[in-house]
Amino acid sequence: IVHRLDKGTSGLLVVAKTAEAYRSLTRQLVARTVSRRYLALLYGEMRTAEGIIEAPIGRHPRDRVRMAVRPEGKGKAAVTHFTVRERFRGFTLIEARLGTGRTHQIRVHMAEAGHPIVGDETYRSRSQPLPDDSILRGLIERLQGHALHATQLSFIHPVTGTLATFHALLPERIERLLSHLRIVSTQRSAVGCQREAER
Numbered sequence: 001i002v003h004r005l006d007k008g009t010s011g012l013l014v015v016a017k018t019a020e021a022y023r024s025l026t027r028q029l030v031a032r033t034v035s036r037r038y039l040a041l042l043y044g045e046m047r048t049a050e051g052i053i054e055a056p057i058g059r060h061p062r063d064r065v066r067m068a069v070r071p072e073g074k075g076k077a078a079v080t081h082f083t084v085r086e087r088f089r090g091f092t093l094i095e096a097r098l099g100t101g102r103t104h105q106i107r108v109h110m111a112e113a114g115h116p117i118v119g120d121e122t123y124r125s126r127s128q129p130l131p132d133d134s135i136l137r138g139l140i141e142r143l144q145g146h147a148l149h150a151t152q153l154s155f156i157h158p159v160t161g162t163l164a165t166f167h168a169l170l171p172e173r174i175e176r177l178l179s180h181l182r183i184v185s186t187q188r189s190a191v192g193c194q195r196e197a198e199r
Contacts, residue, residue: 001013001015002015002022002025002026002029003029003034003101005150006103006107006148007145008119008120008144008145008146008148009038009145009146009148009149009150010145010148010150010168010171010174011150011168012036012150012151012152012153012166012167012168013150014155016158018158020158021158021159024156024158025155028155028156029101032099032100033155033156034153035097035152035153035154035155035165036097036098036101036150036152036153037095037096037097037150037152037153038095038096038097038098038106038148038149038150038151039093039094039095039096039148039149039170039174040093040094040096040106040110040117040147040149041091041092041093041117041118041174041177042091042092042093042094042110042115042116042117043091043115043116043117043118043128044090044091044092045088045089045090045091045092046082046084046087046092046094046113046115048084049083049084050081050083050084051081051082052079052081052082052099053078053079053080053082053109053110053113054077054078054079055075055078055109055112056069056070056071056072056074056075056076056077056078057069057070057076057078057102057103057105057108057109058074058075058076065122066122066123067102067103067104067105067108068108069108069109069112076100076102077100078099078100078105078108078109079099079100080097080098080106080109080110081096081097081098081099082094082095082096082097082110083095086178086182088181088182088184088185089185091118091181092115093178094110095151104122104123106148107120107122107123107146107148108123110123111123111124116128117147117148118140118143118146118147118177119140119143119145119146119147120146120147120148133180133184135180136177136180136181136184139176139180140177143173143174144173147174147177149168149171149174150168151167151169151170152165152166152167152168153165154166
């Protein structure tokens with residue numbers, strides 16, 4: 001196993017078939033030349049269209065199962081780039097790109113920014129309100145993980161020396177959530193337009 005995905009995260013993972021390939025791929029990870037892109041559905045509406053979160057991550061001081069943003073010197077440097085892909089009422093779909101590869105990095109950084117990943121009970125604040133929409137609540141309860149998906153992976157192939165890029169479509173469990181949010185958004189837009197026309 002060259003790198004890992006958190007339990008509950010879906011998508012692309014690299015497994016080396018030979019020791020030589022493993023050494024090459026781990027060197028690329030250390031050099032940060034492996035490109036990893038994720039899609040994540042977040043609670044809340046992000047105000048900025050894109051940004052960079054730079055905040056050290058280390059073990060949570062009171063809960064050893066969790067990671068947390070830590071003061072300088074108590075955590076390892078962690079950098080996450082993000083771009084908003086779609087906005088919904090009360091939710092945001094982002095693409096996240098890893099500048100570093102810390103444990104739970106995207107989950108911790110997004111929670112710290114006030115936008116935990118949907119379905120992530122480890123990092124969701126207990127004060128985070130659950131949606132009024134009963135269908136949406138049911139879809140979230142049936143996620144069997146969180147709405148974080150490793151969608152693209154690029155690295156230099158250990159044998160051919162060429163750039164290899166792979167893509168993985170969103171799993172149905174996340175697509176169902178997005179489809180529902182798009183339908184609800186369309187319905188709300190139509191109602192808004194109708195009210196505007198009636199004025």
